[in-house]
Amino acid sequence: DAGVTQSPTHLIKTRGQQVTLRCSPISGHKSVSWYQQVLGQGPQFIFQYYEKEERGRGNFPDRFSARQFPNYSSELNVNALLLGDSALYLCASSLVPGTSGYNEQFFGPGTRLTVL
Amino acid sequence: DAKTTQPNSMESNEEEPVHLPCNHSTISGTDYIHWYRQLPSQGPEYVIHGLTSNVNNRMASLAIAEDRKSSTLILHRATLRDAAVYYCILRLPGDNAGNMLTFGGGTRLMVKP
Numbered sequence: 001d002a003g004v005t006q007s008p009t010h011l012i013k014t015r016g017q018q019v020t021l022r023c024s025p026i027s028g029h030k031s032v033s034w035y036q037q038v039l040g041q042g043p044q045f046i047f048q049y050y051e052k053e054e055r056g057r058g059n060f061p062d063r064f065s066a067r068q069f070p071n072y073s074s075e076l077n078v079n080a081l082l083l084g085d086s087a088l089y090l091c092a093s094s095l096v097p098g099t100s101g102y103n104e105q106f107f108g109p110g111t112r113l114t115v116l
Numbered sequence: 117d118a119k120t121t122q123p124n125s126m127e128s129n130e131e132e133p134v135h136l137p138c139n140h141s142t143i144s145g146t147d148y149i150h151w152y153r154q155l156p157s158q159g160p161e162y163v164i165h166g167l168t169s170n171v172n173n174r175m176a177s178l179a180i181a182e183d184r185k186s187s188t189l190i191l192h193r194a195t196l197r198d199a200a201v202y203y204c205i206l207r208l209p210g211d212n213a214g215n216m217l218t219f220g221g222g223t224r225l226m227v228k229p
Contacts, residue, residue, distance in 0.1 A: 004159075033216070042203060042219030043160065056216050090159050105217065107159025 004108035021076045025093030032074040035090040120204045125224040128194045136189040138204030147206040155200045199227045
């Protein structure tokens with residue numbers, strides 16, 4: 001079975017531009033989360049989506065937005081890029097969000113965004 | 117949110133056991149203790165989780181202190197493939213937590229052949 005897939009693998013943008021990153025969850029998974037990982041640090045939570053609705057948001061500016069489609073895939077959009085947005089953007093999928101018991105998250109390989 | 121404290125890095129020899137510590141002195145009674153690891157150039161992957169009792173799975177063991185203020189991830193025989201950053205994370209159960217994982221800096225494990 002395919003794991004979480006993300007596209008593109010790498011991306012180079014310039015300051016002020018906009019970027020869209022894509023994520024396809026594992027088949028059957030309905031929840032998608034996005035994380036930003038700056039070099040040398042642990043991942044930081046950005047968004048969680050479940051059934052096309054936002055279920056959680058981290059401490060990120062409004063330049064960051066996301067959506068989830070009926071097939072449960074997701075896009076992360078970042079507007080007005082800054083140099084500090086350069087990072088690895090990770091997508092994680094899970095069956096459902098935070099049900100009783102444990103809900104393991106499966107991460108994709110990430111998209112490496114470089115802002116020049 | 118309750119915080120975790122881990123050493124920045126640790127070294128191990130191949131084929132030897134590794135004990136990765138995590139302190140979480142402000143843990144609440146309902147926080148689960150989770151471990152994820154991130155291999156080079158990959159996304160994090162789930163390792164193990166527990167609440168109060170020690171846990172074992174095919175990847176590792178999790179030893180939880182009786183007062184739950186610390187825990188230890190145990191790799192019984194380290195291999196070169198186990199070289200990774202290991203993250204200890206506290207997480208609430210249920211819908212209130214959603215899927216948000218709060219990663220700290222983790223412990224970089226280096227395995228020597």
